[in-house]
Every structure is written in C-alpha cells, then in structure tokens.
Amino acid sequence: MRYALRFFVAFAIMVALSTASAKDAPRKIAVVVDTSGSMNGNDKPRYTILATQIVFDLLDESDELTVIRLKGRESFSCNNNPPDYSLAYKVNAKRRNEAKIKINSLLWNYESGNAFASPVRTAVHALGTDPASQRMLLFVADADDMGRCESTLKSELRDFKKTGATVAAITVRPTRGGTFNGPLFDYSGWANAPDRIIYELAAVYQRFLGAKKKVQTGPVGSTIEFNIDPLVKEAFLVVAAEGNIGALQSDNANPSGSLDLDYRGGGVVKGADNIERSYRIVRLSQPGEGKWRINLAHVPKNAGFMLLQDFAIGVRLAGGQQNQVPTNTDVPVEVEVFDERTGKIVDVSNLSGLDLTAVIDGREVPLRDDGTNGDRVANDGVFTVTTRFDEGGEGALPVRLRTDALDKTTTFVFDVTEAPWLIKPEIPTQTPVDSPVQLRARLEATTSRSHSPPKTLVIDEIGLVLDQVGSEVYEASWRPTKVGPQKLTFRADGSPDIPKQKTTIDVLGTIAFGPPIPVQIGEIGSHTEQTGSLDLSQTSIRGQFELGVTSNFSSAGSVLEIKIGDEWQPVEGTALTLIVSDAKTNKWPLRIRVGGCPGACRTEPTLTITQGSQTLTVPVVVTVVPDSIFVCYWWAFATFVVLVISAIFTHGRFIWPFSFTRQLVVQISPEEDIDGEGFPHPVSAVRGTGRGFYRHARAYVGSDYRLTSSPRGALARLRAERKRVMLVPCSGQRLQRMDADGEWKEVEQGEAFASYSYVYRNDDQTLYFQLRNRL
Structure with a gap:
C-alpha cells in the first residue's frame, strides 16, 4: 500500500507542475480518469481522488484543471461522439473545499464502461489549441487501449500534439505494451510490481517537468531529509500517509528560504477499503541550496514523500x-x-x-x-x-x-x-568612434505599391531619424560615441505593418600616442632594487587596445621588470602585452633589480611601445653603478692565494707527508757482528713513528739499543722521504759508517740519504745498526 500511495503522490506532482517552465503563461491540465468497473479492484483506496486533490492544491488560481470520467456507452459511429461536459468538472480554484467534494463525487463510483471517445474530445476541447498556453492531457487507466474508437482517437491526438500540447499516460496495473505505453505518448509510466511504481513514475515526472535529475523520494521517519539544487525558485514537498500526518516543523539548521508548512491545508480521502489517507504539502519559496530537514512530531503509518524542484x-x-x-x-x-x-x-x-x-x-x-x-x-x-x-x-x-x-x-x-514593405539597411560593417557615418536604408516592396512608403525611418537604440532622400531611400548622419558592437533596429515610423529590421555596426576605438614620459629610476648599485612607473596617460585612447612592450635594457647582473596584474615580468626583446583603455589610468609599476657585481648599461635604456603601425619610445633614466674589480672578483683572488699556499704545502709534503714502508726494519747490535748479535726492530711496530699533519714519519735509534719515537737520548733520527729514508745524527752525537771497502768513515752532521748497505755505529763503538727490508 505504501508504494501505491507514493506512486499517486508522484502522479499528482507530475500533473500539477508539468508546465512549471512557463509560470507566466496560462497552464491547462485535463485528466481523463478510467472509471470503468475494473477500477474497483485496481483502485479500491481511491488513489485517483487523492491524487486529483493534490493536483488541485498545487495549481495556482490562474491555472485550469479539468477532471473527466469515462462514459458508459458511445455511439456506434466514432465520429458521433462529441465533447460531453456532463462527464467533466472544471475545478474552481477559488472554492477549494467545494471543489474537493465535487472531485470526490465525480470519481468515486467505478461503474462506467470503457467509452473513451467523448471524454478525450472533451479534454482536447477544454485544453484548446493555443500554442502559447502550456497544456497537458493525462490519462490514468487500467486498460491497455482506448477501446473501439482507438484508431480515430490516435489520429486526433497526433493533430492535437502538433499544437505544442503534451500527452501522457499512467497505467495503474501491469500491462504488456498497449496504446498507453506507445510512441503516441510523450511520457508514460507503468510498473509490473508495487516497489517499482515509484521509480518508474519518478522518471516520467522529472522528464515531464523538464528536469533530468531524479526525483527525491523515500519513506518518512521522524525527519525528512532532502537536497535543494542551485537556481531553484520554488519547491514542493508532498507527504502522504495512512491516517493523520500531524504538524510539520522546519529544522533550525535549514538554509535560507520562505516556507509554508501547511500549504493549502492538505486533505483526506477515505477509500472503499475504509482506510483514511491524508496528504500535506510544504511549499519552499526561493529556497537556499543545500540539505534541508523537515521534522515530524508524529510518524504516520505507510508514509512517503516526494520533492519537486522548479528551476528558475x-x-x-x-x-x-x-x-x-x-x-x-x-x-x-x-x-x-x-x-x-x-x-x-x-x-x-x-x-x-x-x-x-x-x-x-x-x-x-x-x-x-x-x-x-x-x-x-x-x-x-x-x-x-x-x-x-x-x-x-x-x-x-x-x-x-x-x-x-x-x-x-x-x-x-x-x-x-503580409508586410507591404521590407526595410533593407545599407550600412558599413565598421566605423571609428567620434567620426560621422552615413546610415542608409531602402524599402523593398513585397506586393503592389498601393501602400505608400513611410515618411521617415527610426533607429530606436540611438534615437536617430532617417529622412527620405530618394525613391524609397532613407538616410541620416550619425556620430557614434561608444566603442563596441552597436545594435541598430530600423523601424518605419507610424507603420506598424512594416516589420522592423535588425542589424549591427562595429564601432572601432582610436588610439594616438602622446609625448613619452621618461621612467625615472636614478642611480642604483649592487644587491638593491629601485622602482619607477611606465606612464601612458598622455596617450589619447577611445576604447580598449592591446599594446606590445619591449626593452633594450642590457646590464650584466640586472633585470628590468614590469608589473602586469599581480605578476612581475621581465621586459626583454620578446613583447609583453599591456591592455589600455579609456576607463583606466594606464600606468604600470616598473623596477630594476641588481645582483652582485653589476655591469654598467651598454646603451641608453628605453622601452618600446607598439600598437599596429604606431611606435612610442620611452627613455628609462637609470645609472647602474658597477663594483670594482676587487669586489667583483674577490673569489678569484682568494682562489689564487689558496692555490699558491696549497702548492707550497703540497710541494713541501706538509699536506701529504711521507710514511715509512711497512717492511722497514732497523737491526741493532752491541757488536760489529750485527747478524749474529743484533736484534731486528720493525719501525711499524713502534708507536709514534707514523706520519702526522705537517710532519713526515720519523723514528729514533736510542743509545739504549731500542727504536723509539722520542728524541731523548737518541743516537740518530730516521725520516721518511718518498721511497727513501733520510738519516741525521742527533745533537751532540757522532756517527760512523762502514763503506764498501770495510773502512769506517764519519757521517756528516747534516741530513743525508741512509743506504741499506751501510752499517752505522756510535763513536764509542758500543752500538751498531743497519736498515733492512723485512722478509
């Protein structure tokens, strides 16, 4: 039951607001209701009455609703069944309570036959054929066709549709195709199960209203939630239920808009099943976009809602x-x-x-x-x-x-x-502003010249009168004062039977450069910026133009920029676009930014402004002060000094000092028989004998027969030198060496190369040592 109820709510909204797109035009709706005996089983709740009352409450007082029931019998000849207003009730919107009683009386008894001819013709006659009026003929039936006269009625309905009317149908029981679901109908809805009725009808309803979005529907709880789209001028929330609905309340968080929570007072219909069904309507005028909520103090049984949105x-x-x-x-x-x-x-x-x-x-x-x-x-x-x-x-x-x-x-x-004359304007497509132009038009006869031509023509938009200057030729001079496309409507003064003629002339602007105003920047040094402005206020402008701006500014480490809109852009050889108009001040900020170590300007800097064939050269007064060579190239000098010092240190092995080889051994002995009595001392095993920063590796031969890293009590010092070892006697010590002939000779005090083939001894002949490579 809930789905059927919601179906008829959809039906009611669809019918009532199907022509919402033309609010100012008269709206006429005729509903032909199947009142045959079979409807007793298919519509025992009398949803047709409830739906018709909803239609009535949603319509404005200026709209027309005609409700028509079927006739019991019709003439054997289909052509002999004229409109019969005894089957119809034209609803009086000013007397709503009385109208609802009459609708109930007209549709209550389902006992007629299936004679459609007179009811259809009554509906067509009531709607009329005026294409300026929004009209819809809607059928509500449980039949598959329109009976014996269907062929004739289809032909008449096709002719009726050619006048701009809409024809729709809704079947209240499942059908297999049939007339009411055929191509003759602009919109139709039917369903093969109750839970599909609401969805099928929602689609029909939205298309019928001219909206592509799906209708918002749903069951009713303590709160009804729905969304209002942008550009909605009016919306209707219809709530229908079994029993009493009770009061509706607007949520405090709703968007802006005017609400009528009990629009038209609602209504109640008691069906043949002795169950009362009621409806309430909420009207939202100019509702704000967003989520809306309507709260219910009492949740009725089998309640549903549908929302209509009428776009503006x-x-x-x-x-x-x-x-x-x-x-x-x-x-x-x-x-x-x-x-x-x-x-x-x-x-x-x-x-x-x-x-x-x-x-x-x-x-x-x-x-x-x-x-x-x-x-x-x-x-x-x-x-x-x-x-x-x-x-x-x-x-x-x-x-x-x-x-x-x-x-x-x-x-x-x-x-x-049929116009006696047609106006043929003869004007140029373009003309400059503030310059006179001749506007001409001639008349062309469409019939015989029995109609006299008008004395003058008038162009309404500019208030210009064109006088007759020849046979059916009119002319006047006009000086345009505004730039842009100017619409012109030629009208025959005093002759409304001559149609107006519309055309357009493009009024062009003018521009003339005045004397240049130099851009004042002044003196500027490194790591600074200074501003000025490009001023074109001396330029005579009517209208709006695009200018190109370039510059020859050239200074190493510096850039000239102009602010266009919110952006600073460099002015170089590629033209930038400036927009000038007679409605602007036509000034732009300029700046020069200087980095480190700038160069002097190579030429006198200028800005070049171009528009078509016109060129304006604007001087830029600026002096970029270059830094000295020492300031600009300090890094080069510093690098040179570093390289020199590095070379010195590198050459002296201060940065990369030499190390002893790991195979170096010092054989120390108390006797000349150094092989038999001596003891080997690996240099790498002695702590402190390695190289250090700014120091080559060194070791000391101690007088106590040890190899140490300390000069205290040492006999000689050994120092690493590339792949060699240098030897020097320590202070106060004298050394001797044995040459190849076996003779001992004194070692000089200065540092000298230590040969691995020599044996060294102290002056007391108590300590002998020799350099060897460890095997």
Whole structure:
C-alpha cells in the first residue's frame, strides 16, 4: 500500500507542475480518469481522488484543471461522439473545499464502461489549441487501449500534439505494451510490481517537468531529509500517509528560504477499503541550496514523500524582439536565458551543458551567440536563430533549453502578416568612434505599391531619424560615441505593418600616442632594487587596445621588470602585452633589480611601445653603478692565494707527508757482528713513528739499543722521504759508517740519504745498526 500511495503522490506532482517552465503563461491540465468497473479492484483506496486533490492544491488560481470520467456507452459511429461536459468538472480554484467534494463525487463510483471517445474530445476541447498556453492531457487507466474508437482517437491526438500540447499516460496495473505505453505518448509510466511504481513514475515526472535529475523520494521517519539544487525558485514537498500526518516543523539548521508548512491545508480521502489517507504539502519559496530537514512530531503509518524542484531558468524573447513578423521572409529571432526570480539575464557560462535549439520544419536548429548565422553580437547573452513563416496568422516557434540538469521547451507565438514593405539597411560593417557615418536604408516592396512608403525611418537604440532622400531611400548622419558592437533596429515610423529590421555596426576605438614620459629610476648599485612607473596617460585612447612592450635594457647582473596584474615580468626583446583603455589610468609599476657585481648599461635604456603601425619610445633614466674589480672578483683572488699556499704545502709534503714502508726494519747490535748479535726492530711496530699533519714519519735509534719515537737520548733520527729514508745524527752525537771497502768513515752532521748497505755505529763503538727490508 505504501508504494501505491507514493506512486499517486508522484502522479499528482507530475500533473500539477508539468508546465512549471512557463509560470507566466496560462497552464491547462485535463485528466481523463478510467472509471470503468475494473477500477474497483485496481483502485479500491481511491488513489485517483487523492491524487486529483493534490493536483488541485498545487495549481495556482490562474491555472485550469479539468477532471473527466469515462462514459458508459458511445455511439456506434466514432465520429458521433462529441465533447460531453456532463462527464467533466472544471475545478474552481477559488472554492477549494467545494471543489474537493465535487472531485470526490465525480470519481468515486467505478461503474462506467470503457467509452473513451467523448471524454478525450472533451479534454482536447477544454485544453484548446493555443500554442502559447502550456497544456497537458493525462490519462490514468487500467486498460491497455482506448477501446473501439482507438484508431480515430490516435489520429486526433497526433493533430492535437502538433499544437505544442503534451500527452501522457499512467497505467495503474501491469500491462504488456498497449496504446498507453506507445510512441503516441510523450511520457508514460507503468510498473509490473508495487516497489517499482515509484521509480518508474519518478522518471516520467522529472522528464515531464523538464528536469533530468531524479526525483527525491523515500519513506518518512521522524525527519525528512532532502537536497535543494542551485537556481531553484520554488519547491514542493508532498507527504502522504495512512491516517493523520500531524504538524510539520522546519529544522533550525535549514538554509535560507520562505516556507509554508501547511500549504493549502492538505486533505483526506477515505477509500472503499475504509482506510483514511491524508496528504500535506510544504511549499519552499526561493529556497537556499543545500540539505534541508523537515521534522515530524508524529510518524504516520505507510508514509512517503516526494520533492519537486522548479528551476528558475527560463527563455524569453530578447528586448526589442517584435511579435509581428512578415510572411516569406527570413526573420532573426533573438532570445535570452534569464533567472525567473530576478528577471536578470543568466551568465550562461555557469550553465553546464547548455544547448538551445529551435524546432523549425520538424528539425532542431541550434541558436547561436557567436556572431554568425544572423547573430548580431558574439557572446552578449542573446541567442539568435533565423526562421521563415510561409503563411499568415499565428506562427509558433518552440525553443528547447537543455543543460546537464534541465530539458524544457518554451513556445513563442508570432503574428505573421503580409508586410507591404521590407526595410533593407545599407550600412558599413565598421566605423571609428567620434567620426560621422552615413546610415542608409531602402524599402523593398513585397506586393503592389498601393501602400505608400513611410515618411521617415527610426533607429530606436540611438534615437536617430532617417529622412527620405530618394525613391524609397532613407538616410541620416550619425556620430557614434561608444566603442563596441552597436545594435541598430530600423523601424518605419507610424507603420506598424512594416516589420522592423535588425542589424549591427562595429564601432572601432582610436588610439594616438602622446609625448613619452621618461621612467625615472636614478642611480642604483649592487644587491638593491629601485622602482619607477611606465606612464601612458598622455596617450589619447577611445576604447580598449592591446599594446606590445619591449626593452633594450642590457646590464650584466640586472633585470628590468614590469608589473602586469599581480605578476612581475621581465621586459626583454620578446613583447609583453599591456591592455589600455579609456576607463583606466594606464600606468604600470616598473623596477630594476641588481645582483652582485653589476655591469654598467651598454646603451641608453628605453622601452618600446607598439600598437599596429604606431611606435612610442620611452627613455628609462637609470645609472647602474658597477663594483670594482676587487669586489667583483674577490673569489678569484682568494682562489689564487689558496692555490699558491696549497702548492707550497703540497710541494713541501706538509699536506701529504711521507710514511715509512711497512717492511722497514732497523737491526741493532752491541757488536760489529750485527747478524749474529743484533736484534731486528720493525719501525711499524713502534708507536709514534707514523706520519702526522705537517710532519713526515720519523723514528729514533736510542743509545739504549731500542727504536723509539722520542728524541731523548737518541743516537740518530730516521725520516721518511718518498721511497727513501733520510738519516741525521742527533745533537751532540757522532756517527760512523762502514763503506764498501770495510773502512769506517764519519757521517756528516747534516741530513743525508741512509743506504741499506751501510752499517752505522756510535763513536764509542758500543752500538751498531743497519736498515733492512723485512722478509
């Protein structure tokens, strides 16, 4: 039961607000309800009555709702079943309580036959064929078809749809295809199980409203949560349940917006199953975007909700677009997308997936805002399509607005007449501002010349009157004062039967460079920066232009920069772009940043400003003071000194001192028989004999027959020298060496090369030693 109830809530919202896209136009809805005997089993709760009451409460007082039941019998000839208003009730919105009682009385008894001819024709007659009126014919039935007269009725409904009306159907029991689910119907919904009813109807409802997003639905607990999208002008929350719903309350954390928590007072219907079902409506006017919550003091049984969002995006004829158009003539139709809440034009760049098309001769033709195909000015928010009406009378032009969230159609109706004359403007495409230009137009006869031409033509936008200067030729001089595309609408003064003619002339700006104002920077040294400004206030400008700026500034270690917007950019040989206009001061900050050790300027620095063939040279007054050679190249001098000192230390082995080989052994003996009596002393085994910083490796031969690292009591000192060993007697000591002839000779006091073949002894002949390589 809960799903069926929610289904009819969806149905009610769909019917009531299907034409919400055209709030200012009259809305007409006709509902043909199947009241045949089979509905007693398929709609015992009388959901059709509850749904019709919801429809009634959601409609405005200016809207029309006609409820029609089926007829018991119909004439054998399908053509002999005219509209029968005894089957219908045209709801009186000003007397709501009385209207609900009459709806209940009209639909309560399900006892008629399946005669659809008269009810369908009654609905079509009640809705009318005015394409400017938003109209929908909705069937609610449990049948598969429209009975014996179906073929004739289908043909009539096709003709009815050509007037811009919508035809939809909802079946309240599972069907296998059938008429009401066929291509004749713009929207249809049916379900083969109760839990699918709400979802199928939600999809139909959203498409019918012109919204692509899914309807928000769900069961009702102590709190109902839903989301409001951007650009929503009005929303309706419908709650339906078995039994009494009770009071609804708005949560304090809700976004801004105006709420009516008991819109129209709700309603109650008691079904044939003796169960009362009620509904309540919450109306949200201009609700803020975001999450909303409605709290319930009492949670009713089998309750469900659905939310309708009526978006505020609409399409209207642009200002100055006339409704009267000529036959057999290409007519540019201009429309604009606007916010229905404020009446202001919408920035279409914020509408994702925007697509505007017009239905012309059964084809969808795109509307353009790119300055082509009749569009007068690119990107001005006015979209244009060119159409032609071949016959007089009323001409309809459906315009379809699609975005990622919307898909709805607005039909514009024009008064198509046979015009005696057509205006043909003859103007240049461009003209400079503040310079006179001749605007000319001629008349072209469409029929016989029995209609006299007007005395003058008027261009409304600039208030210019064109006088007749020849046979059907009009002319006037105009001096434009504003730069940019200027729309011009030519109108025949006093002759409304002559259609207006729209065109555009591009008013060009002017620019003339004045005397240059030098940029004053002054004297600047290393590691500093100094500012000035580029001043083009002497330039005469009308409109807006792009300038190129370059510079010949050249100083090593320095850079010239200009601030464009929030960014500093270097001014070099590649041109930067500056925007100048008559609405700006046209000044830009400049600066020169100097690093370490700058060089003097090689040439007199200047800025070169270009615009087309015009060039302006602006001097830059600056003196970059270079540093001395010692300041600039101190690092080179320091490096040289370091290299010299390093060479000295390297050459003297102070940084890389020599070491003894690990095989060096000193054989020490108290006797001349050094091999028999001596003892080997490995130098590497003696602590302190290795090399150190600024010191070569050294060892001492002690008078106590030991090899040490201390000079105290030493007989001789040994020092490492590349792959050799140097020897020198210690202070106060005298050494002798044995030569190859076996003779002993005294060793000189200075440092000398120690040969491994010599045997050394002290002067007392008590200590002998020899250098050897350890095996």
